[in-house]
Amino acid sequence: MLSKEKLQRISVLSKKSKSQGLTVEEAKEQTTLRKEYLDTFRTSMRETIENVRVFDPEGNEVTPEKLRQKQNKNNRLN
Template identity: 70%
Template sequence: MLSPDKLARIGELSRKSKAEGLSIEEAKEQTKLRKEYLETFRSTMRKTIENVKVVDPDGNDVTPEKVQQAKRNNRLN
């Protein structure tokens, strides 16, 4: 998870970008922080999806094969 300080800084840079524009250094910082945020988000989302089990109304496991394969791959790593 991204630290609250980094999330706050992303917001600050976004507001400043809309209000007055960013310097070259600030734009680079913003790009770096956004990239880090997206990597963290994608990793967390991937882990969440891989831990989902889909069950139909009859109680049968109908989890998509792609998700089941990802679970198996993660257990091996």
Template identity: 65%
Template sequence: MLSPEKLARINELASKKKTIGLSMEEAKEQSALRKEYLDAFRSTMKDTIENVTVIDPEGNDVTPEKVKEAKKGKYPN
């Protein structure tokens, strides 16, 4: 995940954008920080989903095949 300083800067720029607006440099910085944040979020979400096993009420593994294939690629036997 992003550092607390970067998250604080994202919030600072968002607040400034709503009140007085951003300069071109600040807008570019905001865009880059947002991209970095989304990349980190997506990576974390992907790792979480790849480590999930879905079990139905009868105890059967009903994990989607796409997730099973991703696990095999990540953790080959």
């Protein structure tokens, strides 16, 4: 999770970019912060998806085989 300060800085830079433009240094900072945010988001989303189990209305597990294999592989490592 990104710190509150970094998230606020992303917002500040975004607003400034729309209103008056950014300096070269600010644009680089914005790019770095956005990349860090996306990396954090993707990691979190991947971890969430890899821990999901899917059930049909009758209660039978119908988790896709590829996902089950990934979950089994992860469980062996832990």
